[in-house]
Amino acid sequence: MAGRSLINVLLNKNKLKQRFNLFRNRNFRLLWFGSLVAMMGDFFLFVGMPFLIMNLTEDRATIGGVLAVAGIPRALLLLFGGALSDRFSPLLMMKVSRVAFMLLLLLMTTLILNESISIAGLYVFSGLMGVIGAFGMPASMAILPLLVKREELAPANAITGSTSQLISALAPALVGIAVLYLSTEPFKAILLGSWPAIEDLPRRADMQGIGLAYAIDVLLIIVSMIPLWLIKLETEPKQPNQTDSIMTSIQDGFSYVWQDASLRAFIIYMTITTFVSMGPQMVGMPVLADDNLNGMRSFGVLMSAQGLGAVFGSLLAAFATPAASLLGPVVMTLAIVRGFGTLLIAAITSDQQGILLMTTMGILTGYSSIVFMTWVQKRVSLEYIGRVMSLVMLAVMGLQPLSQGFSGWFIDFAGVTTLFISIGFFMIITPFFALLSADIRNMGEPRKSQQ
Numbered sequence: 001m002a003g004r005s006l007i008n009v010l011l012n013k014n015k016l017k018q019r020f021n022l023f024r025n026r027n028f029r030l031l032w033f034g035s036l037v038a039m040m041g042d043f044f045l046f047v048g049m050p051f052l053i054m055n056l057t058e059d060r061a062t063i064g065g066v067l068a069v070a071g072i073p074r075a076l077l078l079l080f081g082g083a084l085s086d087r088f089s090p091l092l093m094m095k096v097s098r099v100a101f102m103l104l105l106l107l108m109t110t111l112i113l114n115e116s117i118s119i120a121g122l123y124v125f126s127g128l129m130g131v132i133g134a135f136g137m138p139a140s141m142a143i144l145p146l147l148v149k150r151e152e153l154a155p156a157n158a159i160t161g162s163t164s165q166l167i168s169a170l171a172p173a174l175v176g177i178a179v180l181y182l183s184t185e186p187f188k189a190i191l192l193g194s195w196p197a198i199e200d201l202p203r204r205a206d207m208q209g210i211g212l213a214y215a216i217d218v219l220l221i222i223v224s225m226i227p228l229w230l231i232k233l234e235t236e237p238k239q240p241n242q243t244d245s246i247m248t249s250i251q252d253g254f255s256y257v258w259q260d261a262s263l264r265a266f267i268i269y270m271t272i273t274t275f276v277s278m279g280p281q282m283v284g285m286p287v288l289a290d291d292n293l294n295g296m297r298s299f300g301v302l303m304s305a306q307g308l309g310a311v312f313g314s315l316l317a318a319f320a321t322p323a324a325s326l327l328g329p330v331v332m333t334l335a336i337v338r339g340f341g342t343l344l345i346a347a348i349t350s351d352q353q354g355i356l357l358m359t360t361m362g363i364l365t366g367y368s369s370i371v372f373m374t375w376v377q378k379r380v381s382l383e384y385i386g387r388v389m390s391l392v393m394l395a396v397m398g399l400q401p402l403s404q405g406f407s408g409w410f411i412d413f414a415g416v417t418t419l420f421i422s423i424g425f426f427m428i429i430t431p432f433f434a435l436l437s438a439d440i441r442n443m444g445e446p447r448k449s450q451q
Contacts, residue, residue, distance in 0.1 A: 022156055027147045027231050034227035035140075036163055038098070041220030043171035044213040045105070047300060048179055050286040052112070052210045056119050064283045064408025066122050070130035071397055071404065077134035078397070082142075082390020083249040090139035090146065090386060095228055097136030102221040104128055109218055113211035137397075138390035145377050145385055146233055154374045158318030161370045165314050165362065168307025175213070176300025177201070183209030203295040253387025256380075262328075263379065263388075265439035266372075267395045273335070273430055275399040277342070279407030280423050288348065288416045298351050305355040309362025316363075317370035327375065327444030332431040334368050339431070343424030346417045375443070 022028050053063050085093045108125050111117040148156045180186060180201040187208065189196050205213070257263055289299035322330040341361045348354045380388045410419050434440045 022148065022152060022159060025148060027233070028156065030227040030231050031143065031147060032160060032163065034224045035160065036167065037220050037227075038224035039164055039167045040171060041217040041224070043167065043175045044179070044217040044220075047172055047175045047303075048205070048210045048213045050283075050299075051179075051204050052117075052207075053119070053122065054204060054290075055207060055210070056117070056122070061405075061408035061412050062119060063286070064279065064404040064406070064411075066119070066126050067282055068402070068404040068408075069123050070126040070133070071399075072130060073127055074130035074134045074137075074397055075394060075399070077131060078138060078390045078394045079250045079253070079387070080246060081135040082138040082253065082387040082393075083246050084135065085139040085142050085386030085390070086253075086383065087246075087249065089233070090143040091228075091231060091233060093135055093139035094143065095225075097132050097139070098221060098225055098228065101129070101132045101136070102218060102225075104132065105214060105221065106218050109211055109214040112207055112214060115207050117207075137393050138386050141373075141389040141393065142386040145382055147231075150378060153377050154321060154370075155318045157370050157374050157377070158314050161317070161366065161373070162311045162314035165307050165310035165366050169304050169309075169311055169362075170307070172303035172307065173297075173300040174304075176297060179205040179209045179213045180297075181209075182212040187212075198297075201297075250387065253384060253391065256384050257388060257391055260379070261439045262443040262445070263376070265434075265437055266443055267391060269430075269434050269440065270392070270395040271399065273427065274396050275403050276423055276426050276430075277403075278397075278399075279403035279405075280342075280419055283404050283407040284411065284416050284419050287411055288345070288420075291416060292349060293351060293354065298354070301351055302354045302358045306358040306362035306365070309359035309364075310366030310369075311362075313363040313366025313368075314370050317367050317374070321371060321374070322444070324444035325442075327371070328441040329435065331368055331371065331443075332435050332440065334364050335431040335434075336428055338364050339424055339427030339429075341424075342420055342427050346420035346424070379446075 023032075049067070050063050053066055056062075081093065104125065108117070111121065144156055144160070145153065177198060181190065181196070183202060183206045186196045186201060257267065285302065286299050289295060289302060293299075293302075338361060341357060341364070344357050345354075348357065376388065376392060377385070407419060410422075
């Protein structure tokens with residue numbers, strides 16, 4: 001009966017029509033398409049980076065180190081990025097950051113193709129990417145409430161989120177294989193009219209394959225800029241006092257969050273859990289695929305499975321959201337289940353096992369992320385949205401450098417299997433303690449100032 005009710009909810013024609021009416025909104029349509037293209041490009045960078053590092057050094061801890069360096073300036077500057085987003089508009093900050101990222105990636109691509117890149121250079125590029133991200137990320141999370149109505153936020157987040165996850169499902173495997181085909185020997189064979197079989201591809205892409213993949217990313221970023229420049233905001237949110245300093249604006253954002261007990265408690269919870277889980281996801285998964293499975297091909301397949309699951313989870317959030325009184329318990333219960341899933345990652349010995357597990361993890365993550373994002377966007381006043389989103393991003397990414405660096409060190413010290421077992425137990429226990437807090441249990445209730 002429960003399954004039939006869920007199917008009826010998902011197939012309700014009126015609800016479907018209401019959800020997809022959003023595509024009549026020109027600004028939303030432009031944002032959606034531009035983001036889709038940019039995300040496709042991002043996966044060429046995401047898939048290529050760990051293997052670029054492994055081409056330059058066999059020290060696995062370097063993967064965590066390079067990725068961690070991006071997080072340091074991002075963590076330090078995120079709050080400034082959020083404050084500038086509220087002051088000058090999220091749209092402007094998105095435009096500036098995208099141009100800067102394109103120019104940086106173009107220089108990086110040139111060095112890779114000339115085989116002039118070094119580990120030291122990767123650390124510098126990673127740090128600069130972190131700086132750019134600190135100003136672009138809060139803006140990208142704050143712009144949606146400016147383009148759609150409040151009651152459309154849940155389906156808008158579900159559409160953008162499920163699109164993102166669909167790309168996550170398809171792109172890693174396709175990009176992983178494409179990068180291998182772009183490598184020197186397979187690419188030569190293709191130019192000579194012979195298409196190598198997938199099983200004949202190398203385990204890792206070489207510098208040419210990764211460089212050409214990054215060049216594709218540059219082109220896709222340029223394409224994504226066109227719809228971004230066509231967006232015209234009909235109304236601008238109330239901006240903070242222009243005579244206030246940036247530091248005062250940031251302090252106001254902190255005060256706004258601190259006065260909301262549930263938002264404050266959940267951000268603290270996120271800070272703790274993402275510190276523990278982010279590093280293993282970004283550093284541990286490529287190492288697990290390289291050590292226990294079939295290298296780059298397996299890594300792409302597992303990430304695709306997770307993305308495919310997240311597509312369904314994101315769409316589910318558009319039609320079946322928890323009641324306000326159940327929001328906290330539901331989110332924490334899903335977090336506990338994800339903890340058990342993390343434990344099982346340590347036991348993966350085949351691509352088939354990994355596909356099943358990562359698909360399930362993706363469903364849970366996709367659903368939870370859309371529910372959380374919609375909760376924040378509905379809860380926060382528009383004039384504070386950039387600063388609050390920067391605090392959320394700080395909770396998610398602020399300790400990411402330490403998490404990634406620690407994960408790389410832990411893998412060298414105890415192995416990737418022990419890493420996932422340890423993290424899994426922590427992710428099971430932490431939500432139990434979080435539910436002891438009334439602020440977490442009652443997070444679905446309105447702000448006291450809104451009552």
